[in-house]
Amino acid sequence: MKNIFRVLLISMVQPVLAQTKxxxxxxxxxxxxxxxxxxxxxDKSQYxxxxxxxxxxFVFDGYNRSPLSTTLFVELYNSDKKLIDWKTxxxxxxxxxxxxxxKEDLPEQVYFVRAYTPYMTNFNEDFQIVKTxxxxxxxxxxxxxxxxxxxxxAKAFPxxxxxxxxxxxxxxxxxxxxxxxPENWSGKIIDSxxxxxxxxxxxxxxxxxxxxxxxxxxxxxxxxxxxxxxxxSQTIDLPxxxxxGLNIEVSxxxxxxxxxxxxxxxxxxxxxxxxxxxxxxxxxxRANINQLTNxxxxxxxxxxxxxxxxxxxxxxxxxxxxxxxxxLCFIKPGNLKIEKAEIIGQSLKPTPRAFNSIDxxxxxxxxxxxxxxxxxxxxxxxxxENILSGLWLTGDFTTRIDNPAQYFxxxxxxEALDALLISxxxxxxxxxxxxxxxxxSIKTKSEQYLSYRVKPIKNNTMLVNTTVxxxxxxxxxxxxxxxxxxxxxxxxxxxxxxxxxPLDVSFFVxxxxxxxxxxxxxxxxxxxxxxxxxxxxxxxxxxxxVKTNKNKTVSPKISRAINTQKNIKKKESAEIQIQEVALVGxxxxxxxxxxKQLSSGMFSSVNTTIFDFxxxxxxxxxxxxxLDWLQGRATAGLTFQRNSSGINVPSIRGQQAKLYxxxxxxxxxxxxxxxxxNIAMVKIIKGSGLVGDxxxxxxxxxxxxxxxxEKEAPKNNASIIKGYDKxxxxxxxxxxxxxxxxxxxDTRETLYWNPNLFDSDYVPPRIKFFNNDSAKQYKVxxxxxxxxxxxxxxxxxxx
Numbered sequence: 001m002k003n004i005f006r007v008l009l010i011s012m013v014q015p016v017l018a019q020t021k022x023x024x025x026x027x028x029x030x031x032x033x034x035x036x037x038x039x040x041x042x043d044k045s046q047y048x049x050x051x052x053x054x055x056x057x058f059v060f061d062g063y064n065r066s067p068l069s070t071t072l073f074v075e076l077y078n079s080d081k082k083l084i085d086w087k088t089x090x091x092x093x094x095x096x097x098x099x100x101x102x103k104e105d106l107p108e109q110v111y112f113v114r115a116y117t118p119y120m121t122n123f124n125e126d127f128q129i130v131k132t133x134x135x136x137x138x139x140x141x142x143x144x145x146x147x148x149x150x151x152x153x154a155k156a157f158p159x160x161x162x163x164x165x166x167x168x169x170x171x172x173x174x175x176x177x178x179x180x181x182p183e184n185w186s187g188k189i190i191d192s193x194x195x196x197x198x199x200x201x202x203x204x205x206x207x208x209x210x211x212x213x214x215x216x217x218x219x220x221x222x223x224x225x226x227x228x229x230x231x232x233s234q235t236i237d238l239p240x241x242x243x244x245g246l247n248i249e250v251s252x253x254x255x256x257x258x259x260x261x262x263x264x265x266x267x268x269x270x271x272x273x274x275x276x277x278x279x280x281x282x283x284x285x286r287a288n289i290n291q292l293t294n295x296x297x298x299x300x301x302x303x304x305x306x307x308x309x310x311x312x313x314x315x316x317x318x319x320x321x322x323x324x325x326x327x328l329c330f331i332k333p334g335n336l337k338i339e340k341a342e343i344i345g346q347s348l349k350p351t352p353r354a355f356n357s358i359d360x361x362x363x364x365x366x367x368x369x370x371x372x373x374x375x376x377x378x379x380x381x382x383x384x385e386n387i388l389s390g391l392w393l394t395g396d397f398t399t400r401i402d403n404p405a406q407y408f409x410x411x412x413x414x415e416a417l418d419a420l421l422i423s424x425x426x427x428x429x430x431x432x433x434x435x436x437x438x439x440x441s442i443k444t445k446s447e448q449y450l451s452y453r454v455k456p457i458k459n460n461t462m463l464v465n466t467t468v469x470x471x472x473x474x475x476x477x478x479x480x481x482x483x484x485x486x487x488x489x490x491x492x493x494x495x496x497x498x499x500x501x502p503l504d505v506s507f508f509v510x511x512x513x514x515x516x517x518x519x520x521x522x523x524x525x526x527x528x529x530x531x532x533x534x535x536x537x538x539x540x541x542x543x544x545x546v547k548t549n550k551n552k553t554v555s556p557k558i559s560r561a562i563n564t565q566k567n568i569k570k571k572e573s574a575e576i577q578i579q580e581v582a583l584v585g586x587x588x589x590x591x592x593x594x595x596k597q598l599s600s601g602m603f604s605s606v607n608t609t610i611f612d613f614x615x616x617x618x619x620x621x622x623x624x625x626x627l628d629w630l631q632g633r634a635t636a637g638l639t640f641q642r643n644s645s646g647i648n649v650p651s652i653r654g655q656q657a658k659l660y661x662x663x664x665x666x667x668x669x670x671x672x673x674x675x676x677x678n679i680a681m682v683k684i685i686k687g688s689g690l691v692g693d694x695x696x697x698x699x700x701x702x703x704x705x706x707x708x709x710e711k712e713a714p715k716n717n718a719s720i721i722k723g724y725d726k727x728x729x730x731x732x733x734x735x736x737x738x739x740x741x742x743x744x745x746d747t748r749e750t751l752y753w754n755p756n757l758f759d760s761d762y763v764p765p766r767i768k769f770f771n772n773d774s775a776k777q778y779k780v781x782x783x784x785x786x787x788x789x790x791x792x793x794x795x796x797x798x799x
Contacts, residue, residue, distance in 0.1 A: 065094030272319025
């Protein structure tokens with residue numbers, strides 16, 4: 001699908017050297033209106049508080065994976081538009097993955113995931129994806145329910161936007177609602193002067209649309225009366241009948257898109273009219289009419305898109321280059337270009353906790369897969385949205401479409417999709433603006449990875465046009481010495497960094513004597529690629545919150561999710577116990593002595609991880625505070641979420657951890673403002689009967705000295721670049737029967753999640769997962785793209 005467009009030019013006139021207004025507009029669109037869209041796949045459609053949301057993002061430029069952006073911001077909001085968490089995701093070939101850890105005390109309500117690239121902020125915010133995520137919590141005082149009664153409205157759209165006397169015209173009737181649409185509905189068309197005799201009737205294709213055809217007469221007023229399955233009805237007016245204009249009829253077949261134009265009472269008939277076909281912002285077809293005629297028709301072959309699917313915007317211009325009719329149509333709706341996964345072997349067992357595998361062909365053109373395996377419980381739940389509908393439909397329209405995935409399913413109704421497109425307008429650009437020469441203001445360019453502005457200061461003075469030295473250390477790697485020269489404003493720029501581990505930046509003036517004058521040095525780092533505030537409103541949902549009683553009912557899926565969370569805690573606890581058993585018999589070390597010296601019995605627990613700053617070099621250089629330092633340490637069950645002040649707030653096993661400073665309860669702000677050089681010990685305490693899940697920070701006493709001080713640079717001349725958020729590793733099995741903590745009931749819904757299953761020369765692509773205790777068959781979703789951006793989409797039930 002690379003180089004997707006082939007322009008067909010049909011004309012009865014000789015080409016002219018100077019560009020017309022329309023030709024300039026098309027050039028303007030192709031040069032200045034490149035835009036991206038995002039699809040976000042999550043491992044489940046609903047969650048329990050305390051769950052982890054696994055997500056995979058796909059960024060497209062038109063119908064190809066986007067080469068424009070390497071950074072994606074994914075944000076999690078509550079229904080009050082409060083930012084709960086956000087991730088900076090690295091994009092490779094338009095793809096990136098991550099996860100959100102939900103807190104256990106998260107109130108039950110609808111949450112929203114917003115995803116966008118920095119480049120997308122140059123255009124309408126409405127095109128940024130906002131995904132609805134219902135989160136349930138048995139402890140909440142309110143419960144989410146699906147709204148039963150919905151207020152809906154209807155509109156009628158004539159094909160091409162014109163309704164002319166004596167011309168048979170196809171109409172689409174479109175319903176919209178802030179919550180749920182009726183299951184089915186029907187209607188009739190009447191002449192307002194003769195309301196008792198229907199002219200024609202229609203039935204809905206689905207919840208969204210219906211269509212009918214009518215030949216109007218001049219001076220008549222037509223109305224549509226729509227009634228839903230509950231008896232609610234609404235009467236709407238059809239547009240006023242015109243005595244002149246252009247009528248257009250369009251149909252899409254396997255061979256191409258056929259259009260027929262008829263002019264009515266036009267002064268110069270159709271002479272000078274132009275037909276333009278656009279796919280996204282690219283010209284795909286153009287024809288000029290030079291003869292005196294009231295009729296014109298043609299077939300636009302599918303080769304304009306190299307046979308690929310997508311939406312063609314057909315626009316008719318008059319001799320003055322004014323838009324007189326517009327029509328959206330889908331290319332080859334009955335012949336979707338979708339590849340299926342080539343499964344060459346599988347070993348699936350329905351027995352509890354059995355090992356299962358699915359082998360994909362190593363000979364395939366597809367080399368990188370996104371794979372999701374879930375238990376199939378036998379319920380026939382229809383997928384509302386998928387990557388096909390995100391790529392070909394909803395990514396380009398801001399109006400709410402109920403169950404858009406249905407238009408690309410196995411039994412899809414192409415008439416319904418056609419009617420839906422008659423009711424839509426292409427809003428990614430405006431023809432009047434393009435014709436006038438207006439261009440979008442590109443304030444945020446397409447950046448390669450992340451960039452930062454470094455401001456080194458000596459003796460409270462910025463260093464202008466000065467050679468300075470930076471020591472950079474990525475994670476635990478060996479530090480590297482780098483020499484830079486500040487610009488005329490005193491800044492250094494670190495561009496195009498794609499690190500997913502902390503990058504420590506230390507600043508020195510004299511490379512030969514790094515110790516001289518360092519107390520007078522200060523450095524700050526400002527990210528140049530940053531998230532933007534969400535200014536719009538979240539989309540309406542089908543859910544509503546109601547007060548709950550004491551006997552709150554919980555769905556089986558949420559009950560199973562909560563039980564899975566308990567199992568994960570058991571697993572983490574068991575892993576720690578195994579580590580502790582391995583330490584039995586070892587000599588007491590200085591860290592144990594430090595622990596006894598600083599902590600009381602209430603803060604002693606076998607389920608504890610200790611970081612000793614007195615006897616061990618903890619390599620704290622570059623960390624702004626101890627919470628930032630802890631985030632880079634692999635500790636089971638410990639996660640962090642940034643609050644509105646930018647402070648990393650720790651959670652243990654999904655629950656916000658209690659914080660203690662010298663065993664006195666405190667908050668994250670106090671801990672973040674504590675110099676790391678004053679810290680003697682940090683304890684991660686899990687499941688203690690006295691303090692629960694907690695982080696205890698202890699300060700230096702007496703003649704204690706941090707071992708890190710011997711080699712680490714002081715805080716004032718160092719800073720840290722966090723970089724991209726590294727995805728967590730998905731656990732593929734629960735603990736076995738020989739572990740200290742036995743998992744009695746494995747209730748996982750998501751059995752396998754791999755956003756990057758690679759096919760290499762040495763390791764053929766194999767999906768490996770363990771069954772839970774109840775699954776007899778499995779829902780398997782596989783997504784991939786080849787080098788030409790042909791899509792592989794395969795969703796099936798395997799037994």
